[in-house]
Amino acid sequence: MEVMIMLSVSVVIPAKNEEDSIGKVIETIKENIEKVEIIVVDDGSTDNTAAVAKAAAAKVISHPYSKGNGAAIKTGAREAAGELIVFMDADGQHKAEDISRLLAKIECGNDMVVGARQKGSQASWGRGIANGFYNFFASWMTGHRVKDLTSGFRVVRSEKFREFLYLLPNGFSYPTTSTMAFFRAGYSVSYVPIHAEKRVGKSHIRPLRDGARFLIIIFKIGTLFSPLKIFAPVALLLFSLASVWYGWTWWNYHRFTNMSALLYTGSVVVFLMGLISEQITALMYRD
Incomplete structure (x- = not known):
């Protein structure tokens, strides 16, 4: 047919x-x-x-x-x-x-x-x-x-x-x-x-x-x-781990450790990478 x-x-x-x-x-x-x-x-x-x-x-x-x-x-x-x-x-x-x-x-x-x-x-x-x-x-x-x-x-x-x-x-x-x-x-x-x-x-x-x-x-x-939908959850996970670790070390040792600093820094870097990627993606579809 x-x-x-x-x-x-x-x-x-x-x-x-x-x-x-x-x-x-x-x-x-x-x-x-x-x-x-x-x-x-x-x-x-x-x-x-x-x-x-x-x-x-x-x-x-x-x-x-x-x-x-x-x-x-x-x-x-x-x-x-x-x-x-x-x-x-x-x-x-x-x-x-x-x-x-x-x-x-x-x-x-x-x-x-x-x-x-x-x-x-x-x-x-x-x-x-x-x-x-x-x-x-x-x-x-x-x-x-x-x-x-x-x-x-x-x-x-x-x-x-x-x-x-x-x-x-x-x-x-x-x-x-x-x-x-x-x-x-x-x-x-x-x-x-x-x-x-x-x-x-x-x-x-x-x-x-x-x-x-x-x-x-x-x-x-x-x-x-949508890069932020990938990067933002990872950044949130790192931030949460940093906060939990910081809370545990402060409760037991009354100090802020290098691991907490590393995790906090990683969460910020990952989030900024996602933000930049989002802007680059928007430029790819500008037309």
Whole structure:
């Protein structure tokens, strides 16, 4: 079933060694969206991903070597001609039938619409728990409920998405960074519930390595969005420890110790770092 839309649409699909699924993904997109530009970014595949995508009449851009999922997203976003860009995976997890629902939501005035994976759509219980933590942390940082921070299935207004290309990492964390950047800029972000299918082939994500990387990224995007929400609690903790230690040493020894001075100084320094970071962050979004 085809869907009629008012704005031009480009679909960007980052792909690495996805020859078994990419052809079907492209065909199902054509069946569901009328007059759509399909861009497959071949991220240094060692199989026939590029050839299969070309045979399916998609525009193919090939990286000479693997640069990462985020780098492929940036390449596709720069080449996309559509006013709206749909990002989806090449492994068959995302249903082309859901694209029309995302497009309908963005035409209601939203700037980014994310396909929020429902219960049972996570690849493993471990990743489900991790994503739950990311969603909770992002919701606390933004003050809005974030239903799926790491979903790679989303539609954005291309002009606004390109504003943040310089912020996006080359790895797997472009969804987290782009979502937080849109919130920080005051753009509208909405969610549409989806069910992700089991992927075709083997996942490129390594749980231990990429899990640790995601944990670092979650704090990086926290400082990117509102640094004081990270630094202020740490400063308060240090100040509280300093006060408790000072109270204990004064009660027992009637003196002010170097440890109390160090903790008090640390709390002030951390708070000032957060304040300066907040001002720098505000300058990043001044336009």
